[in-house]
Amino acid sequence: MLKILVIGLGYVGTSNAVLLALKNEVVCFDLDENRVNKINEKISPIKDKQVSEYLSKKDLNIKATSRFPEDQIFDFVIIATPTNYDPESNYFDTSSVESSIKNLEKIGSKATIIIRSTLPVGFTSKLKKNYKLNEIIFVPEFLREGVALQDSLFPSRIVIGSHSEKAKIFSNLLLEGTQDKTVKILFTKSTEAESSKLFANAFLALRVSFFNELDSFSLSKDLDAKEIINAISLDPRIGDYYNNPSFGFGGYCLPKDTKQLLQNFDNVPQKIMEAIIDSNTTRKDFISDQIVKLNPKVVGVYKLVMKEGSDNIRESSVQGIMKRVKAKGIKVIIYEPHIKEDTFFNSKIYTDLNQFKKEADLIICNRNHSELKDVQNKIFTRDLFGQD
Ligand SMILES: NC(=O)c1ccc[n+]([C@@H]2O[C@H](COP(=O)([O-])OP(=O)(O)OC[C@H]3O[C@@H](n4cnc5c(N)ncnc54)[C@H](O)[C@@H]3O)[C@@H](O)[C@H]2O)c1
Structure with a gap:
């Protein structure tokens, strides 16, 4: 051990700590006392069903501290x-990494x-x-928020940015915690591992942007985007996922x-990296214009979180839409159970969904939800498949 x-x-950190605490002794350090206390009380500091289950039900060797554990020796x-x-x-x-x-x-x-x-x-x-003092190894993390532990238990792959003995030991620790013992493990050089993480996310962003531009095209030309996506996704080289x-x-x-990847291109000729970033701005401009054209008096934002199952509102795209719609002088209200404050950027937060539904004459949601079933006539969404 x-x-x-x-x-x-x-x-x-939390999903790695839980995974490794199944077979090892794990100490967690965080500046945030609230998160530290939660771990010690066996409560998940992040919204993640499986982390909560593992902390409360499994025999984990884990504790947390907000004081740097300077008197302990770690492997x-x-x-x-x-x-x-x-x-x-x-x-x-x-x-934070350097400190x-x-x-x-x-x-x-x-x-x-x-x-x-x-x-x-x-x-x-x-x-x-x-x-x-010792080796530093970069091990890219590919998990998704909301299913962080699930993705650690069943990782798509394990990439380790070193070929050393310690790298092998660490890969075995991860493998020991996973439930898929056939997972591919790739040992790479460290800069290649860093690149693989940024290129993987750039590709995902590119794919999202591609289907979003297909959708902008369809909306502008009065075409059924769902029919087009279904027809192209049956090509196994394209695939019926993340579309x-x-x-x-x-x-x-x-x-x-x-x-960050665009910055790392520096003087290397490129067009796509810049386009991925620009395309996202263009998409938000386009979506906001579509909303403004509907002449709403009060726009209701149904949830600020990016994904169902997550409590994280960081950089969610709907915030970009909200900002643009407000700039046109349209009143915006928000329904977001994860926010405790009364307002968010001067827009009122509703905790009563029925009241929110009554007040808004147009409800915008990045992802549709069964609890909006009764107000589908008020909904503006581009969620065509009812999935992430
Ligand atoms: N969230 C994801 O889906 C995801 C996936 C893959 C990789 N990553 C990467 O992993 C890193 C962490 O992401 P996250 O989403 O887990 O972050 P997070 O914001 O959810 O959590 C970071 C934690 O670190 C703590 N912290 C900050 N500075 C500290 C310090 N100096 N000492 C001790 N604790 C400190 C914070 O209090 C917080 O609890 C980022 O580099 C991110 O890009 C995130």
Whole structure:
């Protein structure tokens, strides 16, 4: 049994910690006392059905602290802190990763450092030049919010950014926690692993944008987008998945990861990377114009979260629509049970769905829901397939 420190109790840190605590001793460190207390009370700090189940029902060797555990010795330290996109520098803000490493350096930790936060291309290689205590390995995380633990138990693949002995040991730890022992494990060099994460998300954003532009085309020419998508998706090279139009790609990762990858292209000739980002803005402009054309007096935003099952509103595309519609002087109200405040950017938050339905003469939703069944005549959505 190994001893593992997990830094950051968000979607990535929590699901990694739970998975590894099935067979190892796991200590979690987070600056947020609320999240720390939750882990110690066996309550999930993120909205994730399986994390909640595992914490309450499984025999996990896990505890959390908001004081850096400087007096303990770990075999592995997993860093899963945020790398938000900084619009000033046009780069990821990697300070939380760097400060975590400095803390480890300060206490002379000999642990192997595993970074699961998404990084700019070439970042690990630069870090490794200055860090002498042990190995730093980048292990990209591909989980989705809302099903974070599910994706860790049944990963699409495990990519490890090193060919070293420690890398093999860590891959075995992940494999031990998974329920799919046939999962493909790929060992790559560190910069290739960083690139694979950013290119994977750029491709997903590209796919979303493609179906959204198909939908904009269909709406403009009065065509049935669903018929077109069904017809093209039967080609096995295209596939019948991840093809449901939306207001735009959003959430925490796709917007920031595409921007970071574009920066990493630097002087490398490209057209697609820029187009993916621009296409999302164009789509939001287009959707807002469609809404404004309907002449609503009060637009109701049904939920700010990006996906059903998630409690995360970070960068959700509907917020971009909301901003544009409000700029046209149209009143916007919101139904979002995950927000405790009374207002969000000066728009009133309703917790009573019936009241919200009554007040809004047009209800916009990125994803439709059965609880809106009685007001379908008021709905504006591009959710054609009733799925994510
Ligand atoms: N959310 C996803 O779906 C997802 C998927 C793959 C990769 N990632 C990447 O993983 C990283 C983490 O994402 P997340 O969604 O889990 O983040 P999150 O915002 O949900 O959680 C981050 C946690 O780190 C804590 N934290 C911040 N700075 C800290 C510090 N210096 N020391 C200790 N704790 C600190 C915060 O309090 C928070 O609890 C990001 O780089 C993200 O791009 C996220």
